[in-house]
Amino acid sequence: EPEVTQTPSHQVTQMGQEVILRCVPISNHLYFYWYRQILGQKVEFLVSFYNNEISEKSEIFDDQFSVERPDGSNFTLKIRSTKLEDSAMYFCASSEARTSGGTDTQxxxxxTRLTVL
Amino acid sequence: AQSVSQHNHHVILSEAASLELGCNYSYGGTVNLFWYVQYPGQHLQLLLKYFSGDPLVKGIKGFEAEFIKSKFSFNLRKPSVQWSDTAEYFCAVIPYGQNFVFGPGTRLSVLP
Structure with a gap:
């Protein structure tokens, strides 16, 4: 069964450094998403991406975050200058169609567990 | 504020006990509902989903959930839990026109 893959599984970085988290969505999927889960808290939506542009983003997704689909398979989340509070588990997701409206599943x-020291 | 709530933070059961995890949401209108499970050290996996039709939804591993629109609820059930069901369970809602909203999660510990 095809699955979404992410690398690295664990990234440790110093505060202020840039990190790039990588995702390979399921090959026939068109919509891509990033979520994060701070330890002990709920999963939070960050951003959705379709047709090479951001569809929606949450308040969390501020100017320090960016997403990109650099080629036909990868989908990346970049954090420009990491802060301690960026430490979290970051989940990538993909769906065939836009999930909102009830046509598909993510x-x-x-x-990727990001630890900012 | 609109949200998804899960009744219990941590549930502890013995093997073979019945399970019911509560999920309530506060969004009006059309919603799509999901239960995800996260086993220790693993990623989120879809247990079941409801889009429309029969409000009693059957998922994998013997889980089922019932959508009760009048109560804004989507409770997860399993008649007899196993030790391998120990995990964190997340209810998630997609209000029409919006993205996923996850509940805070319920940790289930099943004692052998």
Whole structure:
């Protein structure tokens, strides 16, 4: 069964450094998403991406965050200058169609644990 | 504020006990409902989903959930839990025109 993959599984970085989290969505999916889960808290929506542009973003997704689909398979989340509070598990997800409106399901990757020191 | 709530933060059961995890949401109108499970050290996996039709939805691993529109609820049930069901369970709602909103999660510990 096809699945969403993410690399690395764990990233440790110093505060102020840039990090890029990578995701390979399921190949025939068109919509891509990033979520994060701070330890002990709920999963929070960050951003959705379709047709090479951001469809929606939450308040969390401020100017330090960016997303990109640099080629036909990867979907990346960049954090420009990491802060301590960016430490979290970051999940990528993809769906065939836009989930909002009830036509499809999002499939989640295994997550990347980001630790900011 | 509109939200998704899950009744219990941590549930502890013995094997073979019946399980019911509560989920309530505060969005009006059309919603799509999901239960995801996260086993220790693993990623989120879809247990079941409801879009329309029969409000009693059957998922994988013997789980089912019932959508009660009048109560804004989507409770997860399993008649007999196993030790391998130990995990964190997340209810998620997609209000029409919006993105996923996850509940805070319920940790289930099943004692052998």
């Amino acid at each position: 499939y989640f990757g295994p997550g």
